Amino acid sequence: MIEVSNVNHRFGERHVLRDINLSIGERRVGVIGANGSGKSTFVRLLNGLLIPDEGAVAVDGIDTRQDVKAVRRKVGFVFQNPDNQIVFPIVEEDIEFGLKNLKLPKDEIARRVDSILGRYRLEHLRESAAHLLSGGEKQMLAISSVLVMEPQYVVFDEPMTLLDLRNKKLVLDTIQTIEQSVILVTHDLDHLHDFERVIVFDRGEIVADGLPESVIQYYTRAMT
Amino acid sequence: MLSLYVPGDSFVHRIPAGTKLALLFAGSIALFAISNIPLHVGELLAIVGLFYIARLPWRATLRQLRTALFFMVPIFLFHVFLTDWVLGLETVLRILALLLFAVLVTLTTKLSDMIDVLERAFRPLAYLGINPSKISMMLSMVIRFIPLMMREAQEILEAQRARGLDRNAIAVLVPLLIKTLKMADDLSDAIDARGYDAETVVPIWRRVH
16 A cells, blocks of 8 residues: 655745645556646655655555665656666666665576566567667566566556557556556556546646546546 | 677686686786787787687677777887887787777676676775775766767757758757756666665774774
């Protein structure tokens, strides 16, 4: 369970999140809103990339201000642009990076790398240069690098924005089939119909929160 | 990316990164300490042999050496005209052997393995309050960023050409700097999100015993 209590956050003079209160216990949650509405700032709070100016964020009872390392072990984060989240030049090395940070033994690292490369059909790219992969392969590498750490929750911040149709589908299928709880930030409303809950942000506030059908209808009306 | 590593399972690939870097270090000192042309020719041939054993593509090797090879000619000519050709030949052989050895190590060693070795080698710096983990991460990021910056620079150039602006260094450098800072910010978020944690290092004179 992720609990967000009385959160306010500012960037300089700009008040980007206002009085956010919610609990997330569902396995599939969508977050939507116009550009600059505060949704990306909100999800960055969930694994301690941002610490709120006011209020608290707790993951399974662990406050991001108290033990951010423990929170990051629980909440993985996939960013929009895979180029900016691949740390090492070779596919295998990049997947190993997060596991080394978890200080796992070598044989466990090797086992998990083999398993994730096999599961997402990246085995043939194991020793490839990450920068030479296609956009879809890069995003699958970024997702694999997060999933291999076996977090309980995964935040996806617009992971399909830069992808073509085929790769969008590949990434979406992956998001839909992983066992972890998912919080997906997206502009593609079609992706959210199977979700359990959708939250709408507008000017730093939550303006709608509920089942996809009614929330998406509300959002579509508000935006047109 | 300076993704120089060429995957393989040869004897050279399997030598631990630490051993390869130590041999490179010792070899570079020996090359310049010993003056013997036949020995340098032998070293050069041995290194070429190791390239063959490691089954490395010659094209990738030559691409890396292209600029350096270009400088061998003026270095040799400088010695021919100002000292003597024997010294020129020896200097060129030394530089070539060293360069080839360094390229061999880079092509057969993963960056993460080299970074691990460097981190261990820098460990004594922790006594001075310098964090070895941060230094090795910094080196790895430099290597990671060079190709990204090259691609960004290319995109900026193309965007400017499309709007009729021909070569203008300032017009490229300013947006490139801004984009690089943004990329650095994003990458640092990604590194944090994946649990990177450089341990805090306290200099020896501030440690409480």
